[in-house]
Amino acid sequence: MTSNIGLISLIISSILSLFILILFFKHVLFGGPLHSKFFALYNASFFLIAVSFVLLVISFVVSDFSIVAVYENSHTDKPFFYKFAGTWGNHEGSMLLFILIISLYGYLFLIFTKQLNFSLRFTTIFFQTSLQFVFLLFLILTSNPFEKIFPIPNQGLGLNPILQDPLLVLHPPFLYLGYVGFSLVFSLLLGGLVTNQYNQNWAGLAKRWIFLPWTFLTFGIGLGSFWAYYELGWGGYWFWDPVENASLMPWIASTALIHSVLVMDKTKKLFNWTAILTILTFVLSLFGTFLVRSGILNSVHAFANDPERGLYILFIISLITLSALVIYILKSAKQTGDENGFILFSREFSIVVNNYLLIFALTVVTIGTTYPILLSVFTEESISVGPQYYNTILAPFVFIFLILMGIGPYMKWNKNSFAINRNKLTSFVLSSLIVTALVSLILKNQNFIFILGVACSLFLIISVVYEFAYFKHIKLKQFNFARLFSHAGFGFLILAITLHYFFSKEFTTKIQLGETSSYQEFAIKFSNYFSKQGKNYQELIGEYEIQKNGEKVILKPSIRKYSHPQQFTSETSIRGEWLSDMYIAMDYTSDASSGIGIRFYYNYSIRLIWLSYILITIGGLLSFVQRKNEK
Amino acid sequence: MSPATKKRLSFFLISTIMFLIVGKFIYNSLQGNTVYFFSPTDLSNLSEKPNGLIRVGGLVKINSIQEKQKNASYTFVITDLKYDTYVEYEGLLPNLFQEGKGAVIEGVLKDKKFLLGQKILAKHDENYMPPEVAEALKKSGNWNKNYDQ
Numbered sequence: 001m002t003s004n005i006g007l008i009s010l011i012i013s014s015i016l017s018l019f020i021l022i023l024f025f026k027h028v029l030f031g032g033p034l035h036s037k038f039f040a041l042y043n044a045s046f047f048l049i050a051v052s053f054v055l056l057v058i059s060f061v062v063s064d065f066s067i068v069a070v071y072e073n074s075h076t077d078k079p080f081f082y083k084f085a086g087t088w089g090n091h092e093g094s095m096l097l098f099i100l101i102i103s104l105y106g107y108l109f110l111i112f113t114k115q116l117n118f119s120l121r122f123t124t125i126f127f128q129t130s131l132q133f134v135f136l137l138f139l140i141l142t143s144n145p146f147e148k149i150f151p152i153p154n155q156g157l158g159l160n161p162i163l164q165d166p167l168l169v170l171h172p173p174f175l176y177l178g179y180v181g182f183s184l185v186f187s188l189l190l191g192g193l194v195t196n197q198y199n200q201n202w203a204g205l206a207k208r209w210i211f212l213p214w215t216f217l218t219f220g221i222g223l224g225s226f227w228a229y230y231e232l233g234w235g236g237y238w239f240w241d242p243v244e245n246a247s248l249m250p251w252i253a254s255t256a257l258i259h260s261v262l263v264m265d266k267t268k269k270l271f272n273w274t275a276i277l278t279i280l281t282f283v284l285s286l287f288g289t290f291l292v293r294s295g296i297l298n299s300v301h302a303f304a305n306d307p308e309r310g311l312y313i314l315f316i317i318s319l320i321t322l323s324a325l326v327i328y329i330l331k332s333a334k335q336t337g338d339e340n341g342f343i344l345f346s347r348e349f350s351i352v353v354n355n356y357l358l359i360f361a362l363t364v365v366t367i368g369t370t371y372p373i374l375l376s377v378f379t380e381e382s383i384s385v386g387p388q389y390y391n392t393i394l395a396p397f398v399f400i401f402l403i404l405m406g407i408g409p410y411m412k413w414n415k416n417s418f419a420i421n422r423n424k425l426t427s428f429v430l431s432s433l434i435v436t437a438l439v440s441l442i443l444k445n446q447n448f449i450f451i452l453g454v455a456c457s458l459f460l461i462i463s464v465v466y467e468f469a470y471f472k473h474i475k476l477k478q479f480n481f482a483r484l485f486s487h488a489g490f491g492f493l494i495l496a497i498t499l500h501y502f503f504s505k506e507f508t509t510k511i512q513l514g515e516t517s518s519y520q521e522f523a524i525k526f527s528n529y530f531s532k533q534g535k536n537y538q539e540l541i542g543e544y545e546i547q548k549n550g551e552k553v554i555l556k557p558s559i560r561k562y563s564h565p566q567q568f569t570s571e572t573s574i575r576g577e578w579l580s581d582m583y584i585a586m587d588y589t590s591d592a593s594s595g596i597g598i599r600f601y602y603n604y605s606i607r608l609i610w611l612s613y614i615l616i617t618i619g620g621l622l623s624f625v626q627r628k629n630e631k
Numbered sequence: 632m633s634p635a636t637k638k639r640l641s642f643f644l645i646s647t648i649m650f651l652i653v654g655k656f657i658y659n660s661l662q663g664n665t666v667y668f669f670s671p672t673d674l675s676n677l678s679e680k681p682n683g684l685i686r687v688g689g690l691v692k693i694n695s696i697q698e699k700q701k702n703a704s705y706t707f708v709i710t711d712l713k714y715d716t717y718v719e720y721e722g723l724l725p726n727l728f729q730e731g732k733g734a735v736i737e738g739v740l741k742d743k744k745f746l747l748g749q750k751i752l753a754k755h756d757e758n759y760m761p762p763e764v765a766e767a768l769k770k771s772g773n774w775n776k777n778y779d780q
Contacts, residue, residue, distance in 0.1 A: 364657060371661065382668035382763050384686065389664035393657060508722045559726070568726035587723040597723040 003067050003146040006055035010140055013048035016041055017133040024126040034122055039110055042125050045132070046103040053100045056145050060087045066152045069093060069145050075158035075564045077536035085168040086159045091293060091309070092145035094172060098289070099135045101176050102128065105184040109209070116205070119195045120188075127187035134316055142309050158564030161537070165231050171223040178217025179250050179285035185209045185257075186282035189275055190324060193331040203265035203274070208624070210261060211482075214254050215620030221247050222613030230572050235506060235583060235601040237609055240387045245369040246288035249362060253281040256358040263348045266413050270348075272332060273355070279324045286317045291369070345418035350408030357401045364393050395449065398494060402456040405487055406463035409480075428466065432458040445502055453498030460491035486619025489612045496579075496608035503604035510587075511544075512595040523547040524584075524600060527554075529592045537562045539571075542586050542596055553577075557586040557598070579607040666737060670767030671714035674743055687716050687746055688735040688764040696730060709736060709746075712773035720748035733764035 020041050027034045035041075056069075061083050065071045073090040074083055088094045106128035113121055139145070185206050192198035192206075224247070225237045238244060257277040263270045290313045342349050368385045376382050407425060411417045436455040440446055464487050468479070507519045511526040518524070528543040541558040557573040570585045580603060587597035632640070668686040669677075687709055695708035704721045707730075718736055728734055728751055738748035768774045 360653065367657060367661065382686075382766065384666045384668070385661065386664040386666055386684070389660050392664075393660050570726060588726055599723055 002055045002059055002064065003148060006052040006059070007140075007144065007146040009048040009052040009055075010136065010146075013045045013052070014133060014136040014140065016045040016048070017129050017136060020045070020129045021126065021133065024122070024129075038122055039125065042106060042110065042129060045129070046107045049096075049100050049103050049132075049136075052146075053096055056093060056096060057084060057087045059146075060084065060093075063156060065154070065156050066148050066150070067145075068147045068149045071149055071153050071156045073159050074156040075536070076155065077564055078159060078164070079535055081166070082159060082164050082168065086163075088172045089159055089163045089168060092139075092143045092147075094176075095135070095139050095143050095293075096145050097173065097176055098180055099132060099139060101180040102132050102135065102183050105181055105209075105213075106132070106187075109184055109188075112208075113205075117195075117197060120191050120197050123195050124184075124187045124191035127190045128184060131183050131187065131320070134319070138312055138316060142312055156564075158536075158562070160565070161560065161562040161567050161569045162231065164562075164569075165227065167223055167227040167231070171220060171227055174216050174223060175220035175247060178213050178215075178220045179247070179288060181213025181216060182210075182250065182254060182278075182282045182285050184213075185278055186324070189278045190327050193275070193327055196331070198271070198275070198332070200265060200268050203261050206278075207258075207261055207265065210254060210258055211620055211623040214251075214258060215617060215623075217247070217251055217254065218613070218620055219617045221251060222610070222617065225613070226610060229606070230574060231569075235585070235599065235603065237500075237606065240368070240385075240390045242369050242372075243292055245365050246291045249365055249369070250281055250284040250288060252358055252362045252365065253277060253284050256355045256362075257281050259351045260355055263351050267348050269342070270352070275328055275332060279321070279328065283317065283321050283324075286313075286320065290314055290317060291373075343414060343416050345411055345416045347408060347411040347413045347417075350404050350411055354401060354404050354408065357397055357404070360397060361394055364390065395453075399452055399456040402460045402491065402494060405490065406460040409467065409483065409487070410463070424466070428459055428462050432456075432462050435462075443503065447502065450498060450502050454495060457491045457495035457498065461488055461495070464488040464491065481625065482619050482623035484619070485622055486616045489615030489617075489619055492608055492615060493612035496605045496612055499605040500603065500609065504606075505602040505604075506599070508597065508599050510595050510597040513593055515595075519600070521548055522600070522602065524598075526596065526598075529596070532558075534560065536564060540586075540589075540592060542592070542598070544573075544584055544598070546582060546600075548582075553582060555582065555584045557584040559586050559588045561588075576607060579605045579611075581606050668735075668763050670711045670763075670770060671709060671716040672711055672767070672771050674716060674740070675714045677743060680740055680743060683739070684737060684749070685740060685746075686735050686737045686752075686763070687718070688733065689716070689767050690764070691728065691730050691732060691734050693730045696724075709734065711767045711771040713771040715744070716746055717744055718746045718748045720751065722749075722751075725751050735763060 020038065023035045023038055023041075026032070058064075059067050059070050060074055061080065063070065063074055063076050063083065065074075069090055069092045073093075074086050078086070086093075088097045106125055109124065109128070110121075188202075188206055188209060189198070192202045221244075224244070228234065228239070229237050257274065260270045260274045260277055264274045290310060293309060293313060342352060368389055372383050372385060406428065407421075410421045410424065432455050435458050436451055439454055440451055464484050468484060505520065505522075509517045509519075509524075511517045511524065513526055513529070516523055516525040523546070525545040525547075526542065527545050530541055530543075532539040532541060537560040539558050539560045541556055544555045544557070546553045546555060553575050555573040555575055558571045560569050560571060561567075562569065568588050570587075572583055572585045574581050574583045576582075581601070583601040583603055585599045585601075587599075589596050666684045666686055667681065668688060669681075671687065671689055674687065689709040689711040692708035692710045692715065695706075697706050699705065704719070705724060706717065706719050709716045709718055718738070720736070720738070735752040736746060736748045737750040737752065738746045740746055765774070
């Protein structure tokens with residue numbers, strides 16, 4: 001019953017979307033006033049999608065196995081929490097969430113832009129509806145989340161245990177709120193171009209709609225990184241896995257976009273560049289969805305499915321990209337700003353240089369991610385690209401990037417301001433070098449890359465702290481907290497990554513019960529083990545005593561054997577020591593008394609990485625606090 | 632040439648040179664860090680032993696996993712049901728690494744039949760077959776519909 005209502009509301013919603021598109025064309029082609037219920041129809045289509053999503057959630061919660069998606073991905077044994085979050089732990093449910101968020105952004109846009117020029121407003125909604133319509137068709141025709149199964153099975157197949165984690169509730173929705181959210185600024189761009197309102201005011205308006213999804217995306221990626229760290233037991237925070245890269249690509253593009261839209265807002269420059277970045281950001285978000293959903297990748301995110309859907313998504317992406325480019329080419333020439341004449345060492349100059357660096361990083365990540373796929377499509381060869389590829393190419397550019405991030409904000413718009421800042425910048429360089437020398441002596445590491453990484457990130461951090469501490473005469477409200485927080489966060493991130501890279505330790509061993517295994521300053525004793533029965537799994541828990549420089553810590557990693565589906569997961573045990581972590585993941589064994597294999601990691605300054613993610617996210621949130629000197 | 636043309640021309644030349652340098656840089660780094668995949672049949676057909684890191688994938692042969700006395704060290708056989716590759720691996724076996732299931736091993740080849748494994752890739756769910764392994768089984772003519780879930 002619920003499944004019928006769910007499907008019917010999706011169908012009605014797509015009919016309404018089609019009707020909205022027709023109303024728009026009628027207005028544009030034949031003149032006459034726009035239908036008075038245009039926006040009301042859009043809101044109705046949003047509510048219908050929301051209703052069908054809620055119904056799917058209910059079906060998962062009550063384990064309605066007459067629905068294929070529920071049957072294949074749920075089980076009555078599962079705790080309530082995972083029945084609920086399991087809604088988006090599969091292809092159909094996550095696509096429905098995807099569409100719900102496209103629609104939600106349109107809905108929010110209508111709420112917050114009541115004062116906006118009428119034609120820009122309805123044209124933007126027209127483009128947002130087109131996106132919604134295309135994806136609704138895709139959902140209903142190829143991946144109906146309410147598809148039924150008969151006879152109704154008594155029991156479901158269960159959810160992949162790796163996904164049975166509290167973060168399943170947060171990570172996918174935030175990631176989607178991020179990259180699907182860029183659909184709105186994409187529609188806004190097309191709306192602006194079509195109605196000839198792509199100008200400085202557009203930049204002022206678009207800023208908010210870039211910051212919002214960017215903040216969600218940053219947070220979503222951070223959550224994913226944290227999840228991989230403690231749940232998958234791989235001991236690290238980033239693996240340059242194609243799926244991780246899929247989320248990083250739109251992040252880099254949107255970060256470049258945030259900065260270029262600021263230049264557009266302040267100096268009437270970079271009109272074309274901003275337009276291209278807007279299209280690129282959304283297309284990369286869709287491309288990420290394609291990579292993950294098409295099943296061509298080997299990853300926890302690929303829900304082993306039908307590659308045909310991948311082809312459909314590829315077709316939709318091409319369609320959207322081509323239409324956007326055609327509109328851009330036809331319309332952009334009429335409304336370019338003052339493109340020429342960048343002044344050396346002005347604020348916009350440093351932003352443009354950083355934009356080039358971001359595009360370079362984006363190119364590197366895109367090539368590394370797509371090259372193996374293209375190669376396997378066109379030749380018989382199957383390859384993968386190792387993490388060293390990314391590390392060696394990106395590291396030197398990150399250092400330059402950090403320095404520019406430190407210098408840029410001290411420059412003035414439209415003015416060469418190197419001379420007036422020379423003393424300040426020299427003092428930043430000196431103080432960062434002194435602190436770096438101290439760090440290098442204390443930690444006894446004189447590696448060149450290490451020193452460079454620490455010095456450049458400290459330069460950025462010092463420049464941010466100085467700005468905050470020195471300008472006493474500026475009122476608190478006038479600070480650009482958004483920039484200060486996110487830039488400081490990025491500085492700390494690179495600092496933490498450098499420290500983690502050079503000081504982390506990892507080793508694997510097998511220890512007999514009661515025995516001790518030593519590695520450098522660590523001594524690990526396997527002191528005890530016991531087993532436990534969970535709701536839908538059996539658990540074997542080990543107890544390890546770790547001695548480091550006379551201090552003793554007890555870690556209790558475990559291994560879970562899930563029954564539906566039958567699979568093992570490692571539950572890591574992590575104990576913090578200031579900013580660093582001691583971390584043990586345990587191996588499965590049928591006979592624990594003969595010893596268990598473990599992986600031990602000492603993750604230096606890993607908590608600083610989480611802290612940096614939080615700082616950058618806070619920076620994004622603070623962009624919504626109105627500053628006093630802002631119009 | 633007018634000054635404006637000169638300026639544009641020099642801008643064009645500089646960006647072309649920059650582009651080429653950066654392109655070469657990316658290309659070299661990509662070449663140096665590419666890991667090729669082979670099935671056991673591919674390996675047996677090779678005339679020359681590949682150097683550096685490679686990946687070998689197939690099914691873990693039933694009853695082939697053996698634990699050595701040494702600290703967490705194992706040997707096992709990867710098969711595409713036509714040819715076998717022997718693997719020696721030091722480290723822990725991932726939870727999803729099981730006999731009869733698909734796995735991909737990254738390591739260095741000692742000779743055409745013997746791989747020193749460094750990393751085991753098995754991080755998907757229990758029904759999922761790595762695409763490379765499915766391809767290897769299809770190539771060796773031993774693909775079975777049951778493997779598809």
